[in-house]
Amino acid sequence: MAHVDRQAWDVVVVGAGGAGLRAAIEAREAGMRTAVICKSLFGKAHTVMAEGGIAASMGNANEHDNWQVHFRDTMRGGKFLNHWRMAELHAREAPDRVWELETWGALFDRTPDGRISQRNFGGHEYPRLAHVGDRTGLELIRTLQQKIVSLQQEDEREFGAYDARLKVFQECTVTRVLKDGDRVSGAFCYERESGRFFVLEAPAVVLATGGIGKSFKVTSNSWEYTGDGHALALLAGASLINMEFVQFHPTGMVWPPSVKGILVTESVRGDGGVLRNSDGKRFMFDYVPDVFKEKYAETEDEGDRWYEDPDHNRRPPELLPRDEVARAINAEVKAGRGSPHGGVYLDVSTRMPAEVITRRLPSMHHQFKELADVDITAEPMEVGPTCHYVMGGVDVDPDSAAAIGVPGLFAAGEVAGGMHGSNRLGGNSLSDLLVFGRRAGLHAARYAASMTGRPVADPLQIDTAEAEALRPFSAETGTDTGPDAVRDRAPAENPYTLHQELQQAMNDLVGIIRRESEMYEALKRLADLRVRARRAGVEGHRQYNPGWHLALDLRNMLLVSECVARAALEREESRGGHTRDDHPAMDRGWRNINLVCRLADPQGDSRAADPALGQIRLSRRETPPIRRDLLELFEKDELAKYLTDEELSR
C-alpha cells in the first residue's frame, strides 16, 4: 500500500465527456481544485459521437417554443416516468447552457437573422435542436475542452502551472470509489500507460462516465461504455433506478457487418428522410400508438406539408419518439418486409437535392460512402435498431445531482437516472449533460467547501482495491486461499471471449423485445459468466495492456447487465425502452413505480462467486407526485392516458 501514490484534490470528476467537463468547469470556477480522470485521451469521449443537436427552447426557429413545451415533450417522450423535477430543471436551464457555449467559442449553425439555428427532431413539438451540421457532439466536446484549456491558461498566469487548479488525468481508469465511513474519500485509479496505481483523495467525487452499451452486441457506443460509473456507484453503496429502460436507437447501420450498430443520426428524419419497407411503403403510418394519435399526420401528404407549414399540419410519424420507431422497424423486419441485410430503408435521396443532403448531413454522407459504398444522395440507406442509451442510472437528488445515501458522491449525464423516464428524446442528452453537469459540479464544490475535516482514504480499502485490480495476472495460479480457491484454479478465461458471450446474451435475451423465460435464461448465463470472469486472465505486463483493462471492465458490465435483466424481468408492462412480448400494454399502475437496484451484499463479494445468488437486490419505490402547476400544462384527457384515476383525483 505504501507504494501507492496519493494526491489530494477537492473535487474528482470521473469521465471527460460533456457532463464531466461541464462539472469540472463549474467546480473549478467555484474555486475548488478539480481533477478530471478519463479512460481515453482528453477530447475523445463518447459525446463526440452525438450528431443531431442540443435541445433547448430558445425559440429561434419557432417563437411559440418555451420551457413548458419542452418539459411537456420530455415527459411524453419518457411516458411520464421521468422525475418531473429533473425534467423541469432541464427544460428551464437548457437555453442558458447553450448560449454560454457561444461565449466559450462554440460556432453553431445560424438562422438568417444570425441567431442559433434549430432543427426538428423526434418527439419535439417545435424545431429545437441547436446544431452544427451533424457533428454537434464534436462541437460540444471541443468547446468544453477549449474552455478547460482557457481556465488552465489563467492558472498558468496566476500560479505558473497549467495544472494548478484543474488537471486532466487522461487514459486513467477508476476501479473503486473509496469511503471513510459513509462519506466518499476518494478514488482508486490506474494509469493505462504505465499500469501504475494511484489514489485521488477528495471529499467529493462526480461520476460522469456515460452508459452501458458495450454490454450489448449491436451498439452505437464506444469501448468506454462499460457501465463503470453505474458499477462504482453500486459498489459504493448507492442505488440505481430505471435500469430496465435501455434505448435502442431506431437507425443504426446494418451493413457491412463490421459497422453494424454505428449510428445514423435522427436528423436524417428530422430534415425530411422517410422510412420504407421492402414494398416501398412508408410503414410508420401504421404504428402511431393511441397516446400520440392526435399529434401525428395520418397521410403522407399531411406529413410532407408539415415541414413547410408546421402550424397547420401534423408531423410525420417518422418523427415519433425513438422507442416507437425502433419497435416498428423491428416488427417490419420480423414480418418479412425488411431490406436485404435485415433492416429497413431510410431515404433522403428522393426527398431533397444532393447539395442540401451533403450540406445538412455531411457526416452521414461521408460515413456511408466510406464504410458501406452507399451514396445517400442517390440511394436509400439500410438501417435497423442499435443499443444507444441507458435511461437508468444512479438515484440522485434532482437539484444537486447528489447520489442518494452516499455523501460526497454525485452523478450527472447518462450515468444518472430519472431525467428521461422510460425513453429519452433525441437532443435531450446533450442538454442533460450541460444542465446536470453544471449542477453536479456546483454542488460537489459546495459540498467540498463545506467540509470540516477531510475524509481519509482507508489504507485497507486501497490494499483491497489493488488486489482486485491485479487479480487477472494471477488467474491461472489461483493465489486465493478463500472458499473460492478451488474454482479459481480452473484454467484462465479469455476476457475477450467472455465479453463476446456477454454481449450475445444481452442482445439475444434482454434486447429490444423481452420475454420472461429469456430473461431467466439471461440471469443464468450472467451468473455463469460472473464466475468465469473471476478467472479472466491476461498475458504480458501492466503497461498499456488492453486485455487487462477489459478483464477489469467485465466486473462492471456484469453488474449493470444483471441490473438490466432483473429490473426488466420485474416490470410486467411495456413502456418506453422496455418492451415485454408477454406484457405488451402500458399499465397505468406501473407509471409511478421506480425499480431500485442495490448491491445484495455490500460487505463482501461472496455472492459474486456463487452462480445461484445474484449480486443485485431489487425493490420498488413510488415516484413523488408531479407538482400541480406542471400537471396543469397538460390536457386532462392526455393525463388520463398515463395517470391512474386515483392520481388524477388528487
Added chain:
Amino acid sequence: MSEAQAAEQGTGPAGRSGAYQAHFRVWRGEAGAGGLKDFTVEVHEGEVVLDIIHRLQATQAPDLAVRWNCKAGKCGSCSAEINGRPRLMCMTRMSVFDRAETITVTPMRTFPVIRDLVTDVSFNYAKAREIPAFVPPPELAPGEYRMQQEDVGRSQEFRKCIECFLCQDTCHVVRDHEENKAAFAGPRFLMRIAELDMHPLDAAPEAGIDRKTSAQDEHGLGFCNITKCCTEVCPEHIKITDNALIPLKERAADRKYDPLVWLGNKIRRRTE
C-alpha cells in the same frame, strides 16, 4: 469486377463466406525497442483495418496495445500508419488492399512510442495550451451573439477537426526533425489560430492579442512551406493549407514579407 469489389458488394461467389486469410505485419514493442511482427489473420466482408487489429487482440495477441474509441471516424483515436501512410484504422477498409498484399501497420512516426501502436501525443496537448483561447466580446451577454452563416462557415470548417493528429504526424517540419518541435505548433494548431482569427466575434485584438503576428513569431508559421501533406491525410477533408495556413500567412504578411505567401497565391490560382 475485382474479387475485392465482389466481396465488398456481397455478390462474389463466396458472399458472406468471402472470408480470407490476410498477411499483417504489426509493429510491436516499447519505447525505443521493437520490430515488425508477422500475423496471418482472418478477414471478413466489409471490414476495416481496426477490425483486424481487434481480431488479433482477441485471438493471437491479447496485450496488443492500440488506441480506439468510436470506430466511426468521429473521435480521431485510432491513428496509425498503414503501409507507411498516415490513416485512421477505423476508416481504412480492407477492400482497398489486394488480398495477397502484406499490410503493414506501424505507430505514428512523429511521436514517441509508448507501446505497440500507441504513441505519446502529449506534444499536441502542450501546443494546444500555448494558443490563447477565444476572447468573448465584453459588450455582448450570452444569447446576444449574432453571426451570419457565411461568416461562421470558415471557422466551422476547421472545427470539423477530430484531432487525430495525422496532419501533425505527416508534417515534414517535425516528422524527422525533433529539433523543430519546440518552435512549431504544427498544422492542427496553426489552423486553430486561423479558426480563432476568422471567428466573427473574437475580441482578441481588443484584449491586446495579435493572433496573426503570434502565429508567425511564436508558433512557427514560417516553417510551413505549403507542401499540403497535411491536407492530403486529413480524414475530415479539411483544406488545411489552402483555407487556413495560406490565408493566415497572408494576414501575417500584412505585417511581414513572406515569399511563400507570394508562391502560395500562385499555386492556388493554378489549381483553382
